[in-house]
Amino acid sequence: MSERLGSMVNDLTAHSFDDVVRIQPTEATAPGGRAKPLRIEEVAKLAGVSPITVSRALRNPKLVSVVTRERILAVVQETNYWSNPHASALRSGRSSIVAVLVSNLLSQQYTQAARACAEVIEDHGFQMLVGQTSYSYSRELSAIQSLRALRPAAVFLTGVIELEENRQMLRDLNIPIVESWANTRDPIDMLVAFSNVDAGRLAASYLYDRGYKSPAFIGRGGGRGKLRLQGFSQRLRELGLDLVGNVVVDWVESVEDGRKAFRQLQASGIAFDSVFCANDLLATGSLIEAVSQGLSIPGEVGILGFGDQQFAMSLSPRMSMVAVDTKQIGRHAGAMILGRLNGEEAEGRVCLDLSLLVGGTA
Missing domain, CATH: 3.40.50.2300 (Response regulator)
Known part of the structure; x- marks a missing residue:
């Protein structure tokens, strides 16, 4: 065994900080990213149509002429606009979805953290939706843009976000955000970390x-x-x-x-x-x-x-x-999310201990 x-040691002050890279918007690898969600009125103005026409083109394309639809879709593609199909429902109540973005689904450590988080939140009526970023800035950007459309109740990330543009998009969601896996000095919101x-x-x-x-x-x-x-x-x-x-x-x-x-x-x-x-x-x-x-x-x-x-x-x-x-990372993340959603004074930062396990390889 x-x-x-x-x-x-378990004292937070004894853990070294991780000087995580911060990449400014001008250095972002994905073109067309925006720090704030584009409003449908802005898309309509760029396409020379009314907001209702943009909505119809995206939700029921048959109601809009081919020429108009292609013009609108060209603007959507150029600006990376994402419509929010859940917006009206969320005005009258909060989402029951907690989004988890893992670095790699093949890595057992990330899936265990996700499962542990799910065990905490699912007993309180929330459901987990899992996505994968694959250590890729472009996939991370795509996933966060999808969150803008989905508008989950909270987000748990098995990592910390380096692109400032993506950090701002997550802030703009105005929901609990839990980063993890790195003891950064400046998390977006809450953090479960180790050094x-x-x-x-x-x-x-x-x-x-x-x-x-x-x-x-x-x-x-x-x-x-x-x-x-x-x-x-x-x-x-x-x-x-x-x-x-x-x-x-x-x-x-x-x-x-x-x-x-x-x-x-x-x-x-x-x-x-x-x-x-x-x-x-x-x-x-x-x-x-x-x-x-x-x-x-x-x-x-x-x-x-x-x-x-x-x-x-x-x-x-x-x-x-x-x-x-x-698993402890996931449990802490779930507890933080629940506490924030319930209006409680949730712990904003936890730094975990590391241990050495001796097997037969070194």
């Missing part, structure tokens, strides 16, 4: 204590992966060690990305005796690849992952891991 070695910098530091200390002298890193190049690399490299320097190799994976879709990254690290010719994989899918893929090559784990190479504690227990050999209780 995996052994829990210890955790970071990614501390996660990297904890990983470096663990590998050092286990006698590894040539550690490498596999992780995403941006967002939380970059923060974990920052803490990992920082702590290695303090311990007198160098980071001998670093494989950056920009897009993580499956465990196959981890297998490819491990092979890429080997192909670099760098001698490494351990690797910190700062993503659960990358860690799983690296472990599968190493085992398939007949490597002795952790004899020839130690593999330390990052993710949810239950995830570590399901692998063979069991993954040594810097772990966070992702």
Whole structure:
């Protein structure tokens, strides 16, 4: 059975902040984004028609001529306008939908957090609607624009929003917003976090204590992966060690990305005796690849992952891991949402402890 070695202290002031990137609107990758929802009257003016004609073109196209409809649709496409089919219903009562945007549906840590949140809110008459952003700014923008149309009661995100334009669109919804997974200084609204910098530091200390002298890193190049690399490299320097190799994976879709990254690290010719994989899918893929090559784990190479504690227990050999209780993230998020919707004084920020789980890989 995996052994829990210890955790970071529980005092919020002891957790390092994650300096999350903030990207201004001029740097946004998706064209045509707007900080505030476009009104139907503005679309009508641009198309040279009345607001009721715009409404008919979008809801019942057969009532509008082809030429007029094409002109309206051209304006809609150019401005990224989203009509709100639920607006009239919401004027007389609030939505029962809580939207959850997860970074990757294949990652067990995100789905566990979503399920835990659902268990909290569903007992109070709310239903969860799940979408996926896939670590993509463009998909994130599309999802948030869809929320403007859906107008849910609240939003829970398994991450923090970096694009200022998207942050403003979420603020404009005027509903409870819970970000997570990074201890940012300036959340949009509420936050359930852990320190990614501390996660990297904890990983470096663990590998050092286990006698590894040539550690490498596999992780995403941006967002939380970059923060974990920052803490990992920082702590290695303090311990007198160098980071001998670093494989950056920009897009993580499956465990196959981890297998490819491990092979890429080997192909670099760098001698490494351990690797910190700062993503659960990358860690799983690296472990599968190493085992398939007949490597002795952790004899020839130690593999330390990052993710949810239950995830570590399901692998063979069991993954040594810097772990966070992702169910606790979801439960806190659900409680925050319910408290805000019920007009209670809800806790606005929670920073969770990290722990080390020792399996058979490092």
